[in-house]
Amino acid sequence: MGVLLKKFGLGPDYFDNLYGRKQNPASVLLHLRFTRVDVGNEAVENLLSYCPLLEMHKLYQLPRLLLHLRTLKLHVPYDEFCCIPELPNLKHFELQGNIRPASFLRVAAAFVKACPSLYKLTVTVEDVTYKHRQTMKKHPHSSPRVVELIGFTWVIGEIEFLSGLLECATRLEKAIIDPMEPMFVGGVVHGMRNQDCQKSHILQLAILNLEAILLTSLQEILLPRIAVLPFCLENMNAKEKETEEGISKLPDDVLINILSRLTIKEAAKTSVLSSRWRYLWTFFTGSLDFDDIVDMREYVLMSLDSTTEYTYSKAYLIRRQRVLGCIDKVLGSLEARAVEELKICLPINPRCDVNNWVNFAIRKRVQRLELDFRGPRRRDEYTFNFPSHFDIRSSFGSLTSLRLTMVNLSKEALENLLRHCPFLELLSLSWIFCLTSIVVSGPSLKLKHLQLKGLRRLKDLEIDAANLVSFEYSGQDLNNVSFKHVPSIVRMSVGACYCESFVNNVRQFPSLILGQLRTLKLELGIATVPEDAVYGIPKLPNLKHLELAFFIFEDRFLACAAFLKSCPLLHKLTLKSSDLSCPYKRKINEHNPHLSLKVVEFVGFEWHTDDVEFLMDLNESATTMEKVIIDNCRPHYLGSPRELLYRNSPKYQSARTRAMELASIFSQLKFEIS
């Protein structure tokens, strides 16, 4: 006679009562046989709940039962699981335990794999004290939509477990978090949780951690869906809020979302708004920019021609000291699990604990890190030795962008960085004097942008980066430059002394790379390039944008003419020049009868007659020309404190007036004059 089983639950108490003594229910389960039990299409609720040592090989004998199982709750104190039969209809799997995490994770992984239609996964942690990490392999066809986490206190081990778990959950829509310890759930304490500050603190941690994990470990898969991930937080802000109105009626996580979009300075200011806001800012997850308090007004300029670049106002120096002093305090008070960016651009002193800043960046899974310790004067600068190894076991996997300026970075430290930052996309190194050779290589390198500037002792450079899109180099001439495999490169920028040798030896440069380039920027500076070298420039068939910057370059129009000849598809030409006028001798229209140029940009031209003549010829050769962009500020002042001063000088004003006159001469062109 068959039995139609609709709902079945076993608890430890049940066995206690049954046998009258404390007995391990698992052993009971071993003798449990389901024979002639027919399961209808109805869900089987709580089957096998509280069955430690659930023997899956026993379950194997019950394929028909498993076929219809919709809900399964397991309490697992052991890790005796190896293979789990397929549970085709399982919708909700609940795992509760106090076990070694590696196996905990293995059980969860095995179940996720065995349940193709799993909708909800509940993980209840009673006590996790584990050390090692094990990642789950992805099972794209069996991924839960809802993950429920109970009792997580967000210690490192739990977070690692969770990131492994969520890495599989490619279809995750919802995470439900209850910070209550499982033993209290449903009890008196459970009802009192609203008053429990610590729990709400854990809840805050939970949100931020979850966000951090999703952001860092699931960059490619989950990022686009982050926005649709609602966190169902139980009773998060059940405290009295009648006195608040408008936006203040929103829960804390939304308020943290708002203040994370402010600067850290603005966010810290919110601590005085009210007692509710007192500590909200410490959950800041945005961009920590300790540079934002300095602006152009802080500089005191002597004059445009003075030898010292610029100096600071006294008030600024006092404030800078204060900012330096508060960095550690601010970093120390931040509770968020993850912070988007850390940017410290200030000259440091020996009292600064830069190691702490770097460790903070690693701990808080920073995505963008920038350290710029440049000051106005070179000599009294104190530099910092970037660590050649990190104090962590796992990698700095969150980092996508790293900019270091005036930091001592050794070869070993750079290698360590490239090895431990697998998702690094942008690497910018400036004014680092100890590097003599750089090797950027690795089969899994994600690096897209490499910027090297002012690396005074650099001699050898080797690049083997399949994803590299742009490369910028400005500095000393190099002994060896080797591009091994850069199939994606489309942008290149070359400056300072190396530019001269680049142009001189451009025929030796890999033509494959030159052929790929879409954007090329050359800072010819004070270079003297012989005429035949300029005319020896090979064809750049794909180049769309060319930027040439001259400072005391002898014949800039010659270089222009030569380059225009080599770039048949050029769309935009940018010319940057200092005040020195240059005779326009060789007519460009003799060399370039047909140009496809559409946009020309002039920076720092003063519009002497030669310059105007050049523009006329250019306009004649390039019948497709539509737009002229003009900025009369000298290119090397742009972005420096001198820019403001120069823009107020009579020289600038008269150049601007002449530029305005041009607009009336070339009435068919669109002019943009800043």
Added chain:
Amino acid sequence: MASSSSSSSCSSSSEKKITLKSSDGEALNVEKNVALEFEPAKGFLEDNSEEADDEAIVVPLPNVSAAVLSELIPYVKQRLELSAKPVQKKLIKAFDDQFTRHLSDDKLGELMLAANYLGVNYLLDVLCDVTADRIKNKSVEYVREFLGIQNDFTPEEEAELRAQCPWAFEGVDQD
């Protein structure tokens, strides 16, 4: 405009409509895919999936007024259409900007509460951005007023808090 309304009317024959009931008792007809963007409506529809006729279902949304809902629905609808196409992020950003540019401060607050309740997180993020932009570089008093915060600090307490991070309270723009 005329073409878009005709295309929506011809697609509505195949697409199911759901009725949402606002806090002030008004019934609004929306496409099912739009309704599913609202968390409470989604949950409600899942729980009542046995009902054969979607047309008969009325989803109560007791925390959102009809005025706010009627602003949200076209936004969500257009946003869904945008994200269905392989469009650039720029276009979505431009659409969001256009939606938020002329919002009054009061409307901003109402929409945020609604977006939070309805779980429309992409809108909530955009609105958080707008809010952050509007309180940037403003005085503490202005921010309190803007966010509807009741100050429960005594002047002495507030002064002490300010003294704890002096670097944060320098250089504030005019409100």
